[in-house]
Structures are given as C-alpha cells and as structure tokens.
Amino acid sequence: MIQAKDLQPQELSALLHFYADSGVEWLLEDAPIDRVAEFAAQKVAREQSRASQPAPQQRADRQQPARAAAAAQPLNPPPVAMPNVDAVAAAQRAAEGASSLAELKAAIERFDSCNLKNGARSTVFASGDPAARIMVIGPMPNADDDRDGLPFSGRTGQLLDRMLAAIGLSREAVLLTNIIPWRPPGNRMPSPAETAICKPFIERQIALAEPDHVLLLGNFPARFFFGETGTIHNLRGEWREVTVGGRSVRAFATLHPQDLLGAPATKALAWRDLLMFSQAITRG
Structure with a gap:
C-alpha cells in the first residue's frame, strides 16, 4: 500500500481534492488507534460474552418481564416529515415574502423544510453584483462551494473566472448563483421533490435581480429552464x-x-458559446 509520505506534493494534492469532491471531511482521528489490537480485543470480548450467556430457555424466561415492561411503555414515534406539497407551499410563501435579495437570503437560511439542508454545511446563496443584469446560474453547490459558502469555488470556480475573463467579464460584474442552495450528499442529483421545493427560491432570485441575460451552465439548469430532457450538447448554443x-x-x-x-476537448464548444453570449450582451 502506498503511504501518504511516499507521494509527491502534486500527487498528494490531487488525492486530497479527490477526497474533498467525494464528500470526505475527516481523514484522521484525534489520537492514533491500533485497529488490529482493537479487533482482537473485540473478538475476545464476543467469545467471553457467548460463554457467559445462559441457556436458551433461561434467556427466554428472563426476557419475558422485560418485553412486558417495554409493551407497557407508550410509543414515541419519530417526527413526521412535512409532505412535499406542504414544503413547496412553505417555500413559495418564504420566497414571495422577500422584497430584496438580502431578505431572500435570510428566508432561505431560515427555511428547514428541505432535507438537503440537513446534510449540507452551508446555505450557498448568490454572490456578485445584484445590479449587473447578467446572471450565471449553475445546478447546485459542490464540496468546495459547501465548504466556502460561495457559489463556484475551487477548481470549477477558477475555470469559470477564466471563462468570464475571456469575454471581458468577472464574477464581481455578474450575479452568480445555483438552482439548489444546498449541496446534495455525495454531489448526487437532487430529486424531483427537492427540486420542486427549491424552485420558488431561484425564481424569486431572478424576479428580484431582473436580469436581461441569463447564462445557464450544464445539463440540470438547461433542462430546468427549457423544460426539455436533452443533454447540454443538444440544448446549448442558442438563445x-x-x-x-x-x-x-x-x-x-x-x-x-x-x-x-x-x-x-469540449472547451472549443464552450468558447464558441461564450462568444455568442458576449455578442448578445454587447448589443444589449
């Protein structure tokens, strides 16, 4: 097995990025643990436990009073999750009640009816210039976004910065956001129910920002806004x-x-798209 101390700096960096993209957040225990010795001790404890257990009939006799006592105890069912239709209605009320992007951000941070929020570290809201009249919309936060609390962080953010700079823009000159404000576990795609719950929030962002031009990045945003099921290669490249x-x-x-x-190799396609986008926003 290759150990971390045998890796080159660039190899170790790539490995750590892979772990981060996979959702790994902790790599080390607070103190070293001898797992081999721990397993051996657990095996001995199991064998001793089996040796000290009473015969089957004795166990059954001892368990009957405990079962009767448990049956007499009132049940405490887990809290019932909010039905999807109610969660969507709650999201609509929260979104419609916001009269500014700052109020919308606060409303999303208070919103607790989407299970994605429970597994995310951060609520990732829009960043950039709200008055830019240009919005760039991605699908959902990734591990870097979730860690930093900002859309388009890490390697994807650095590449987006270069893409925007190539047509004379910057992240400070546009409004960057995602359709989903919370990172799904393992970067999975959000379910239709989760998407429906988050839909009022992105729609309200657009209504408040009033953009003249919107750049959609990737399959999910293109399908979300165009209402089609094709891939980004079928949906890209036209207004x-x-x-x-x-x-x-x-x-x-x-x-x-x-x-x-x-x-x-697809960078050539993206460059062609960016030129078309730039020409349109230049014309106004």
Whole structure:
C-alpha cells in the first residue's frame, strides 16, 4: 500500500481534492488507534460474552418481564416529515415574502423544510453584483462551494473566472448563483421533490435581480429552464425566451466548467458559446 509520505506534493494534492469532491471531511482521528489490537480485543470480548450467556430457555424466561415492561411503555414515534406539497407551499410563501435579495437570503437560511439542508454545511446563496443584469446560474453547490459558502469555488470556480475573463467579464460584474442552495450528499442529483421545493427560491432570485441575460451552465439548469430532457450538447448554443414568475427572460445554455475539466476537448464548444453570449450582451 502506498503511504501518504511516499507521494509527491502534486500527487498528494490531487488525492486530497479527490477526497474533498467525494464528500470526505475527516481523514484522521484525534489520537492514533491500533485497529488490529482493537479487533482482537473485540473478538475476545464476543467469545467471553457467548460463554457467559445462559441457556436458551433461561434467556427466554428472563426476557419475558422485560418485553412486558417495554409493551407497557407508550410509543414515541419519530417526527413526521412535512409532505412535499406542504414544503413547496412553505417555500413559495418564504420566497414571495422577500422584497430584496438580502431578505431572500435570510428566508432561505431560515427555511428547514428541505432535507438537503440537513446534510449540507452551508446555505450557498448568490454572490456578485445584484445590479449587473447578467446572471450565471449553475445546478447546485459542490464540496468546495459547501465548504466556502460561495457559489463556484475551487477548481470549477477558477475555470469559470477564466471563462468570464475571456469575454471581458468577472464574477464581481455578474450575479452568480445555483438552482439548489444546498449541496446534495455525495454531489448526487437532487430529486424531483427537492427540486420542486427549491424552485420558488431561484425564481424569486431572478424576479428580484431582473436580469436581461441569463447564462445557464450544464445539463440540470438547461433542462430546468427549457423544460426539455436533452443533454447540454443538444440544448446549448442558442438563445431562448423563458418565462420565470410571469417575466420573460433571455437564457443561453453552455457547458458547466466541471464538464470542461472532465473533457477538455469540449472547451472549443464552450468558447464558441461564450462568444455568442458576449455578442448578445454587447448589443444589449
């Protein structure tokens, strides 16, 4: 087995990034533990426990009073989760009650009716310039976003910064956000119920920011706003009018920075899309 001390710095860095992307948060115990000795002690304890147990009939006789006492105790059922339809209605009320992006952020941070929040470290809200009239929307936070509490952190954020800089923009000159404000466990795709619960929040963000142009990054945002099931390769590269909260918005889909990291050959497609996006926002 290769040990960490035998790795080169760049290899160790790549390994740590892999662990972070996989959702690993702790690598070490507070004190060293001899797992081999621990297992041996557990095995001895199990054997001693079996040797000291009474015969089956004796155990049954002793267990009957305990079972009777347990049956007499009132049951404490676990709390019932809020049905999805109620959670969606609660999200709609929370979103509609916000008259500014700051109020919406506070409302999302208070919202407890989406199970994704229970497993996430941070509520990742929009960042950048709310008055930019340009929104860049991704799918959901990844491990870096969840750790930093900001959208598009880590390697994907660095690549997005370079993508924006290539057409004369920066993250400070646009409004960056995600459809889902909480990282799903293991970076899995959100379920339809989770998406429906989060939908009022992203719609309210768009209504409050009033963008003239929206750049959608990846499969999930393109399908979410276009209402289609194709891949980003089928949905990218053309402007579409989408209706959000009764307001028509011009939206353009391209590949997510993570797609480019996984398949560098697709950078040419993304560059072509960015040029089209840049031409449109230049014309106004």
